[in-house]
Amino acid sequence: MSPTAESGPVTTVYTFCRYCLASCGLEVTVADNRVTKIAPDKQNPHTWQDFCAKGRTANQLVEHPRRILNPMRRVGDSYVEASWDEAIADIAARMTAAIEAGGPDAVGVYYGNPAGFSSSNIIFMNGWLDAVGTHSRYFVGSVDQNAMHVVAQAMYGSILMAPVSDVDNCDYFLLVGTNPAVSAWNWLETVPGGWRRALARQKQGATIVVVDPLRTESAAKADVHLAVRPGQDWALLLAMVKVILDEGLEHARDCADLATGVDELRALVADADLDDLAARCDIARADIERVARDFATARAAMVVTRTGVSLHTTGTIAEWLGHVLNVITGRMDRPGGRRYEPGYVDAIRMSAMVKAKPHYSRLAGREMVAGAHALSELPDEITTPGPGQIRAMLINCGNPVVSGPDGAKLDAALADLDLLVAIDFVQRESHRHAHWLLPATHWLERDDLLAFTSNMHDEPYLQYGAKAVEPPPGARQEWRIFTDLALAMNKPLFGARGLNGFIRASRAAARVTRRPAVEFGPHWIDRLVVATGRKFNGRRIKWRDVKAHRHGWVLGPREFGHFREALRTDDKRVHAAPPQFLDRTRELLAEPHPQPPAGYPFQLSNRRHRHSMNSWLNDLPGLHPAGKGNDVVIHPKDAAALGVCDGDVVRVFSPVGAIELPATVSEAPREGVVIVDHGWGSAVFDPRGGGDPVSFGANRNLLIDAGPVDPLSQTAALSSGFVGVERVG
Numbered sequence: 001m002s003p004t005a006e007s008g009p010v011t012t013v014y015t016f017c018r019y020c021l022a023s024c025g026l027e028v029t030v031a032d033n034r035v036t037k038i039a040p041d042k043q044n045p046h047t048w049q050d051f052c053a054k055g056r057t058a059n060q061l062v063e064h065p066r067r068i069l070n071p072m073r074r075v076g077d078s079y080v081e082a083s084w085d086e087a088i089a090d091i092a093a094r095m096t097a098a099i100e101a102g103g104p105d106a107v108g109v110y111y112g113n114p115a116g117f118s119s120s121n122i123i124f125m126n127g128w129l130d131a132v133g134t135h136s137r138y139f140v141g142s143v144d145q146n147a148m149h150v151v152a153q154a155m156y157g158s159i160l161m162a163p164v165s166d167v168d169n170c171d172y173f174l175l176v177g178t179n180p181a182v183s184a185w186n187w188l189e190t191v192p193g194g195w196r197r198a199l200a201r202q203k204q205g206a207t208i209v210v211v212d213p214l215r216t217e218s219a220a221k222a223d224v225h226l227a228v229r230p231g232q233d234w235a236l237l238l239a240m241v242k243v244i245l246d247e248g249l250e251h252a253r254d255c256a257d258l259a260t261g262v263d264e265l266r267a268l269v270a271d272a273d274l275d276d277l278a279a280r281c282d283i284a285r286a287d288i289e290r291v292a293r294d295f296a297t298a299r300a301a302m303v304v305t306r307t308g309v310s311l312h313t314t315g316t317i318a319e320w321l322g323h324v325l326n327v328i329t330g331r332m333d334r335p336g337g338r339r340y341e342p343g344y345v346d347a348i349r350m351s352a353m354v355k356a357k358p359h360y361s362r363l364a365g366r367e368m369v370a371g372a373h374a375l376s377e378l379p380d381e382i383t384t385p386g387p388g389q390i391r392a393m394l395i396n397c398g399n400p401v402v403s404g405p406d407g408a409k410l411d412a413a414l415a416d417l418d419l420l421v422a423i424d425f426v427q428r429e430s431h432r433h434a435h436w437l438l439p440a441t442h443w444l445e446r447d448d449l450l451a452f453t454s455n456m457h458d459e460p461y462l463q464y465g466a467k468a469v470e471p472p473p474g475a476r477q478e479w480r481i482f483t484d485l486a487l488a489m490n491k492p493l494f495g496a497r498g499l500n501g502f503i504r505a506s507r508a509a510a511r512v513t514r515r516p517a518v519e520f521g522p523h524w525i526d527r528l529v530v531a532t533g534r535k536f537n538g539r540r541i542k543w544r545d546v547k548a549h550r551h552g553w554v555l556g557p558r559e560f561g562h563f564r565e566a567l568r569t570d571d572k573r574v575h576a577a578p579p580q581f582l583d584r585t586r587e588l589l590a591e592p593h594p595q596p597p598a599g600y601p602f603q604l605s606n607r608r609h610r611h612s613m614n615s616w617l618n619d620l621p622g623l624h625p626a627g628k629g630n631d632v633v634i635h636p637k638d639a640a641a642l643g644v645c646d647g648d649v650v651r652v653f654s655p656v657g658a659i660e661l662p663a664t665v666s667e668a669p670r671e672g673v674v675i676v677d678h679g680w681g682s683a684v685f686d687p688r689g690g691g692d693p694v695s696f697g698a699n700r701n702l703l704i705d706a707g708p709v710d711p712l713s714q715t716a717a718l719s720s721g722f723v724g725v726e727r728v729g
């Protein structure tokens with residue numbers, strides 16, 4: 001029997017951390033329904049080695065002094081607690097009124113990164129959105145991984161086709177725009193302990209190349225560090241493709257058989273000039289040639305691209321060229337390269353079953369990416385009158401005023417709504433104008449299978465995310481909130497007629513039989529997913545075996561040979577040169593070299609820290625000393641020219657905003673680039689106690705213009721906008 005919170009005064013629960021996709025196995029000690037200790041679960045066969053202070057202090061968020069414990073309704077400038085019945089009834093009535101006045105698109109949603117760490121949340125939220133029939137869907141993709149989705153769709157036929165890294169067999173790592181020493185080896189894939197494993201390969205002779213404008217913790221350990229100009233990875237990677245194709249270093253068989261479009265690539269690179277590309281990315285031509293040759297001729301190699309590549313207006317092309325390098329040098333589905341892990345659930349097939357008609361945004365006219373529109377479009381969609389104008393909005397696990405471009409513009413738009421609902425633990429910056437705050441449960445307080453990340457792990461792996469403690473009585477899981485809203489709005493959940501009646505009946509049956517499991521909920525879906533999942537050793541996985549493997553379960557060996565069968569392109573080949581990417585690259589080649597606009601001579605880049613998780617852990621005293629904020633890191637030569645000394649307070653400004661923060665003078669960034677971590681400057685309010693909001697550091701995304709975006713991924717220049725810097729006082 002797996003222990004639960006009720007089974008005794010002191011219990012140990014084995015589960016996993018759901019802050020990041022490293023998914024570290026945890027051993028959680030519980031006494032009286034309180035978490036007293038969180039340690040790595042060293043019996044977990046797949047993942048615990050990345051275990052960090054964020055996981056260790058997760059109970060501090062559960063016990064956050066400002067945690068919202070019951071639904072709270074705004075009355076004037078403050079909040080009063082209300083019952084769930086009141087909350088659901090009022091929200092449903094106001095959303096229904098918005099729909100009656102303006103159609104289904106009048107109701108919008110933004111869902112952030114943590115939503116992806118709860119299958120029940122994502123599935124039931126989409127069920128509710130389909131019930132409402134709204135296209136006003138916004139998510140974190142346009143400020144994170146959209147470039148990858150666009151590339152995966154065009155090259156492999158599915159937005160979810162995410163190749164995983166075979167780190168332990170790799171001889172040559174080309175890591176572009178990623179800092180795995182800090183962020184762990186994860187994005188739309190996860191290699192637990194990936195950075196240590198790469199360093200172990202390095203000890204055995206492997207080469208690590210890090211491409212990053214900042215000398216990061218990872219760059220410091222690398223054999224080669226290329227300090228690229230922000231946003232110009234596309235030029236660097238295109239130059240490498242050119243060297244490889246011009247010198248005949250490609251993998252002939254894969255170029256002829258696995259991939260289509262290699263001739264189009266040859267034509268593209270024939271039109272590009274190496275010196276021009278080298279000047280754009282500001283890496284010496286000789287270094288580019290050397291790395292390209294070493295990469296192409298290494299026995300086993302991989303390119304890995306991440307947020308440092310995607311968060312620019314050139315992000316999709318750079319992301320694409322990273323995949324191209326892997327494909328043309330024969331790195332797909334080969335040891336030491338990038339593999340496809342089928343996992344126990346075929347998420348690609350599941351996602352292909354949802355056939356949505358393309359939708360173009362009302363004002364910008366852009367098509368959805370991965371089922372959602374771009375965050376940069378949201379403010380105008382709220383404030384511009386006309387059919388389809390958003391009047392009611394729900395924020396599910398997100399802080400878009402801090403995570404997205406031009407936070408001030410979004411903040412003003414959110415203030416203009418007729419209804420803003422936030423589901424979260426605490427009231428943060430983006431929830432400032434909320435009419436309703438709905439208390440969420442933490443992953444320590446809920447069970448979840450998290451099945452659809454199954455093929456992102458670097459080996460077939462399954463762990464049931466058991467809850468460690470019961471949530472506060474007033475908190476609710478998102479799936480329950482979305483189901484209640486669908487029922488109250490009389491809209492059929494999942495757009496499935498008859499389902500609402502069935503849900504009501506199952507609830508009544510659960511009450512009568514006093515068996516909560518009888519109620520329709522995500523546990524039904526979890527069981528179905530496992531029962532219909534892939535076979536291992538010729539047998540289907542049994543639910544009781546899932547529960548029995550408390551420390552997690554490696555279902556079988558890492559296998560090669562699944563990549564081709566997973567392709568969803570019509571011809572089952574990799575499309576190495578999608579025409580829209582060729583066109584966009586030619587556009588970029590025709591553009592003049594990047595020049596800072598007058599008055600804004602620096603490029604603003606970003607980095608992460610081990611103890612921050614985007615915007616949501618920066619106020620925890622267990623992770624950050626009180627009063628700590630972010631700083632702006634400036635190269636000594638730039639600092640000298642500005643007359644700025646280490647510790648001085650400076651103003652960083654752009655055409656759309658300005659922030660003040662202390663300067664750190666350091667040789668880590670390349671000249672002309674200043675670094676400010678995102679995620680800071682988010683107020684944490686006190687809707688229950690009425691205390692003043694607390695806020696640490698500055699929101700650097702106030703400086704990012706939301707106007708210019710990558711036309712393919714719809715991402716703004718989050719990590720390459722131009723700014724000015726001046727000393728204050």
Ligand SMILES: Nc1nc2c(c(=O)[nH]1)N[C@H]1C(S)=C(S)[C@@H](COP(=O)(O)OP(=O)(O)OC[C@H]3O[C@@H](n4cnc5c(=O)[nH]c(N)nc54)[C@H](O)[C@@H]3O)O[C@H]1N2
Nearest residue numbers: 112113114144397398399403423424440606614615678718
């Ligand atoms: N300039 C710049 N901007 C960036 C980035 C960058 O590198 N540079 N990185 C981008 C990336 S990669 C990301 S992922 C985004 C993040 O962007 P977002 O996802 O919009 O923001 P987060 O800061 O992750 O905020 C998540 C919120 O969800 C809440 N939350 C956590 N767990 C739960 C839960 O289980 N239920 C509910 N209801 N709420 C929960 C937290 O309290 C927090 O308020 O930021 C992006 N923004």
Ligand SMILES: Nc1nc2c(c(=O)[nH]1)N[C@H]1C(S)=C(S)[C@@H](COP(=O)(O)OP(=O)(O)OC[C@H]3O[C@@H](n4cnc5c(=O)[nH]c(N)nc54)[C@H](O)[C@@H]3O)O[C@H]1N2
Nearest residue numbers: 177178179183211212230231306307308609610612613614
């Ligand atoms: N500790 C911690 N871990 C995390 C997170 C966190 O917030 N904190 N967030 C999680 C999430 S949501 C995500 S998406 C992943 C992200 O994982 P990563 O993408 O590895 O995230 P970062 O550590 O920000 O690394 C991005 C690197 O890109 C560099 N960079 C910036 N601009 C450019 C550029 O133009 N070109 C190149 N080549 N490099 C550039 C930055 O200097 C930075 O070192 O991390 C996850 N893990």
Ligand code: SF4
Nearest residue numbers: 017020023024052055
């Ligand atoms: S936040 Fe830390 S403990 Fe949690 S999964 Fe990521 S690396 Fe592991």
Ligand SMILES: [Mo]
Nearest residue numbers: 113144145307
């Ligand atoms: Mo992210």
